[in-house]
Amino acid sequence: MFLLHTSEVEVSTFLLIGIPGLEHAHIWISIPICLMYLMAILGNCTILFVIRREHSLQEPMYYFPSMLALSDLVFLLPTHSKFFIHEFTDMESSVLLIMSFDRFIAIRNPLRYSSLLTSVRALQIELVFAIKSILLVLPLPFTLKRLRYCNKHLFSHSYCLHQDVMKVACTDNRVNFYYGLFVALCMMSDSVFIAISYVFILKTVLGIASHGDAINTCVSHICALLIFYVPIITLATMHRFSKHKFPLATILRADAFLLIPPLMNPIVYCVKTWQIRVKVLEKLALKPK
Helix, strand or coil: CEEEECCEEECCCCEECCCCCCHHHHHHHHHHHHHHHHHHHHHHHHHHHHHHHCHHHCCHHHHHHHHHHHHHHHHHCCCCCCCHHHHHHHHHHHHHHHHHHHHHHHHHCCCCHHHHCCHHHHHHHHHHHHHHHHHHHCHHHHHHHCCCEECCCEECCCCCCHHHHHHCECCCCHHHHHHHHHHHHHHHHHHHHHHHHHHHHHHHHHCCCCHHHHHHHHHHHHHHHHHHHHHHHHHHHHHHHCCCCCHHHHHHHHHHHHHHHHHHHHHHHHHHCHHHHHHHHHHCCCCCC
């Protein structure tokens, strides 16, 4: 760091504060966090391995859970040092959107499902949304690099967030603010389209006789939606209304946002999707129920 003016020092090194006030307990806190981290990696690797190896699961409807598992897996790896967290947050949101359209097609046209959503088409859709997520978030590091940072060098979370870095800049950050808002709105649009999809799904379900069977095909996806969006909404609310009153609670919630979806999604898809559950139990040499 070096002097800019008499009262300003340019900062080139930043520190992540971790969990403030509990420094004496960091070792003990790390134990359950590491266990959750390892379980999340193991669970998502298991889903990917089973879907990849089993020919009976080589269908479009299973490609999307595998993409969700891949997104969760990569989401875990770089979040403490890079900005990839924003990219994979958007990617996971996009995968959930694709899965909502997939469930609508499966319920609306079950006999034509295989012809409407072929394996090639599913892979093309996944590739398009992956490229979209990369291009959407790619400008963020470059817009931050042009800023100058003075005096402040502490981030309020345990990992890098665009809004954290932007706020400690001592030069005009309006470009970052408006582009960050644009990225947030793009992610919010996914939830709007998901809601619209479920309106059509509900309308279709009410018009058929086998309500229960149709709803069961959506249970795992609905659980994944709740696991992903509830922490985001809760964290956004805490940032807006209680960040300064309960900073520790905000930080713990932000850390939970990183671990809970990757940890819970494999469990949900193993429990609620019997085809995946049976194959996982077979691989573990356990008798499926």
